[in-house]
Amino acid sequence: MASVVEIGSADQTQRIRRVQFFTIGCMLVEVVVSWFSAWRARSPALFAFGGDSIIELASAVVVLWTFQSGSACDTKESRAARIAGALLFVLAACVAVVSAVSLLGYGEPKPSVTGIVVLLLAAMVMPLLARAKRKLSSVTGSAALRADAAGIGSVRIPVCGCVARSRGQHRLAYFMG
Numbered sequence: 123m124a125s126v127v128e129i130g131s132a133d134q135t136q137r138i139r140r141v142q143f144f145t146i147g148c149m150l151v152e153v154v155v156s157w158f159s160a161w162r163a164r165s166p167a168l169f170a171f172g173g174d175s176i177i178e179l180a181s182a183v184v185v186l187w188t189f190q191s192g193s194a195c196d197t198k199e200s201r202a203a204r205i206a207g208a209l210l211f212v213l214a215a216c217v218a219v220v221s222a223v224s225l226l227g228y229g230e231p232k233p234s235v236t237g238i239v240v241l242l243l244a245a246m247v248m249p250l251l252a253r254a255k256r257k258l259s260s261v262t263g264s265a266a267l268r269a270d271a272a273g274i275g276s277v278r279i280p281v282c283g284c285v286a287r288s289r290g291q292h293r294l295a296y297f298m299g
Contacts (some may be wrong), residue, residue: 134262135189141254142186145274148247149179155240163234170220171241174213178273181209185270199266206269213273248274 156172159165188202255271258264 134258138189138258138267139186141251141258142182145182145251146179149175149182152240152244153179155236159234159237163237165234165237166223167220168234168237170216173216177209177213177216181206181270181273185266188266199264202266203269206266210269210273
């Protein structure tokens with residue numbers, strides 16, 4: 123039988139759940155808006171951004187599952203940490219594939235105002251979520267939460283905005299990294 127360990131106080135567990143529910147909500151919005159914008163703009167970069175959000179959504183669900191009961195058994199925490207860590211590798215592979223496709227010229231991102239807005243919002247919100255998760259993981263000692271924070275905070279660089287000149291017109295362009 124697995125041993126049960128208390129992961130932080132009840133207040134910390136509740137804060138972790140709130141952060142995870144907020145993350146799940148953000149990721150769901152990102153997926154829907156990114157994929158809708160990708161379809162309208164025929165943008166593989168926005169489609170990949172939505173795929174990245176799916177992976178982050180899965181990681182957030184795994185961590186939430188770990189903290190649902192208020193306490194977690196050793197096997198549940200270690201399993202969640204392994205899953206969240208594996209999702210980081212999936213995310214890195216997706217970023218590598220999209221980057222290679224872009225470098226080879228197979229997919230030229232097209233401008234999308236909605237896509238740019240969702241990317242800018244993600245660039246503002248995700249670092250704050252990552253910071254909150256890192257802080258809570260250091261207090262609770264949760265490896266699963268730490269891996270989830272790494273996925274949100276450091277693997278993806280959502281936006282680098284610039285004004286590009288194309289055929290005499292200025293256009294706002296973005297690059298996924």
